[in-house]
Amino acid sequence: MELSQDLTLRRASRSSQIREYAIQGALIACSLVAIFTTIGIVASLAFEAIRFFAKIPIGSFLFGLEWSPQTAIRADQVGATGAFGILPLLTGTLLISFIAMSVATPLGLLSAVYLAEFANTKTRNIVKPMLELLAGIPTVVYGFFAALVVAPLIRGGGAEVGLQISSESALAAGSVMGIMLVPFISSLSDDVINAVPQALRDASYGMGATHTETVTQVVLPAATPGIIGSLLLAISRAIGETMIVVMAAGLAANLTANPFEAVTTMTVQIVTLLTGDQEFDSAKTLAAFAIALYLLVLTLGLNIVALKLVDKYKKKYA
Amino acid sequence: MPDYLLTTSPQMAKRHARHKRFQWYGRIAIGISISFMLLMFTAIFFRGIGAFQKTMVAVDVKFTESQIDPSGTRDEATLKQANYKPILLQGLQQLVPEATDRRERNQLYKILSNGAAFDLGERVANDPDLIGTSKRVWVAASSEVDLYVKGKIDPVEIPEDLRRLKDQDIAWVERFRESGQLKKKFNTTFFTTGDSREPEMAGILSAALGSFFSLLICFLIAFPLGILTAVYLEEYAKKSRLTDMIEVNINNLAAVPSIVFGLLGLAIFLNFFNLPRSTPLVGGMVLALMTLPTIIIASRSI
Numbered sequence: 016m017e018l019s020q021d022l023t024l025r026r027a028s029r030s031s032q033i034r035e036y037a038i039q040g041a042l043i044a045c046s047l048v049a050i051f052t053t054i055g056i057v058a059s060l061a062f063e064a065i066r067f068f069a070k071i072p073i074g075s076f077l078f079g080l081e082w083s084p085q086t087a088i089r090a091d092q093v094g095a096t097g098a099f100g101i102l103p104l105l106t107g108t109l110l111i112s113f114i115a116m117s118v119a120t121p122l123g124l125l126s127a128v129y130l131a132e133f134a135n136t137k138t139r140n141i142v143k144p145m146l147e148l149l150a151g152i153p154t155v156v157y158g159f160f161a162a163l164v165v166a167p168l169i170r171g172g173g174a175e176v177g178l179q180i181s182s183e184s185a186l187a188a189g190s191v192m193g194i195m196l197v198p199f200i201s202s203l204s205d206d207v208i209n210a211v212p213q214a215l216r217d218a219s220y221g222m223g224a225t226h227t228e229t230v231t232q233v234v235l236p237a238a239t240p241g242i243i244g245s246l247l248l249a250i251s252r253a254i255g256e257t258m259i260v261v262m263a264a265g266l267a268a269n270l271t272a273n274p275f276e277a278v279t280t281m282t283v284q285i286v287t288l289l290t291g292d293q294e295f296d297s298a299k300t301l302a303a304f305a306i307a308l309y310l311l312v313l314t315l316g317l318n319i320v321a322l323k324l325v326d327k328y329k330k331k332y333a
Numbered sequence: 334m335p336d337y338l339l340t341t342s343p344q345m346a347k348r349h350a351r352h353k354r355f356q357w358y359g360r361i362a363i364g365i366s367i368s369f370m371l372l373m374f375t376a377i378f379f380r381g382i383g384a385f386q387k388t389m390v391a392v393d394v395k396f397t398e399s400q401i402d403p404s405g406t407r408d409e410a411t412l413k414q415a416n417y418k419p420i421l422l423q424g425l426q427q428l429v430p431e432a433t434d435r436r437e438r439n440q441l442y443k444i445l446s447n448g449a450a451f452d453l454g455e456r457v458a459n460d461p462d463l464i465g466t467s468k469r470v471w472v473a474a475s476s477e478v479d480l481y482v483k484g485k486i487d488p489v490e491i492p493e494d495l496r497r498l499k500d501q502d503i504a505w506v507e508r509f510r511e512s513g514q515l516k517k518k519f520n521t522t523f524f525t526t527g528d529s530r531e532p533e534m535a536g537i538l539s540a541a542l543g544s545f546f547s548l549l550i551c552f553l554i555a556f557p558l559g560i561l562t563a564v565y566l567e568e569y570a571k572k573s574r575l576t577d578m579i580e581v582n583i584n585n586l587a588a589v590p591s592i593v594f595g596l597l598g599l600a601i602f603l604n605f606f607n608l609p610r611s612t613p614l615v616g617g618m619v620l621a622l623m624t625l626p627t628i629i630i631a632s633r634s635i
Contacts, residue, residue: 045561052597122362133359228351255590310590
């Protein structure tokens, strides 16, 4: 009878082995899509950026103080050569990100500490999903809110005290973006704080410290690398955020640190450079790719540092 | 026992007060975030709610054959493209007989949406038997009238020369309202049409369909790819440099700004592969590449 065969010693048949290899091969191919996407991003951005730098010297792009992208239609036109200096865009992006982080850091960290250390299970089960709901709102909704509600409010408030505030002020876009970032910071910091070993807390209580003293003097210092990692991830998100700034920030490049003035960001400029009818080999269109490459290097750099920090931290207490 | 260890000592009271305060900071932070979210929802709700209603005007229309289809062919294109303006105007003049000269008639017609005539054409084309009868039809009012009826234009606050809706128009609108021929109704157009230059004729159907098809393509690509990658990384992959590279790569890809993915789509799908522009296919493919890392990370960790 076939059933009495000794199954344990049988080698896998050739066909099932082939099938196993085929499945593994297909799975590997799926995982490689992610790698090819990265290669595709870097290659396409680099390729178009090189074409851009053939027209505009790389030095004047990286260190230029003026941004007015236009290409001449006729050769003898006034202002025929546009200025492609990325610094005003960079400062605008950083200003808005800075405002966003000044809103998001205290709110996110305090929420995370409260949820991880003080809240009872019932509160936690209600509040945590609500904060995560903030992360699920499409950013275009935030942008709409920033442009139509927050910006007029800030301008009106400024007019009350005699301040001239632009209706596309960095403050409006930045503060709304800050609220958007709260759940990113709070949920990552929450994980990080929970990963601090109980033994450290117990030792602190044993020394007679109150709960708050334990949190501020033992838990938070122990969690610092992880928290910094989560803040860096939030910054990288702020820099790459598009819809909020497209709707609520300005279009004109403005080299300023005044939060009441309108500034523009790298993402806004990419959008404005590419919307509308453009020939594909003009410096104006290619500039979008150069900005995107800059953006990618910036956010990727921040990410790699952040992920390293979080990873190292998790290994320390694992 | 030294004084500072007593729970009643001033030092201890201070330390406990600090504890209480610190907890309140946390509560306030959460409160700010959540109340901001609620504020945002209410603001959007109250700004958006008006779009679900629109002002309609009842016009008694005489569908005269000589106006609509003089040759009697009952051809669909003829019925749709016939000039319905005089017919609608006649109906309006039943309530405003004094508007007789050309300028006044044009002004009166502006109470109605520019889409009203097309709307009438559609109705006649769908039901040619209407020709030769008289009927009361509800057609859309113009967006100016709509704003006025919804209370967004205050005729007292804004001087007449700054409004597009003049005092004369408002008087006419009020006359229609008094006779029950002007009402706010549920805005079905909003759900059944695409975008339009006339606000009162605009709808979200085409945009919603675009989103639906893009998401469908995105789902069909990203879901199987993401799950299979997660299965491979969790169940099959041995620790090797390739696996490490894939993992680091996925984590980094998850944080690449979405606009960069858009440029990837532009450079590769549109310019290199010459796929058609503005189609859900390309949009869905780019969205799939963008959501892939998130799907992989999420399905691995659960």
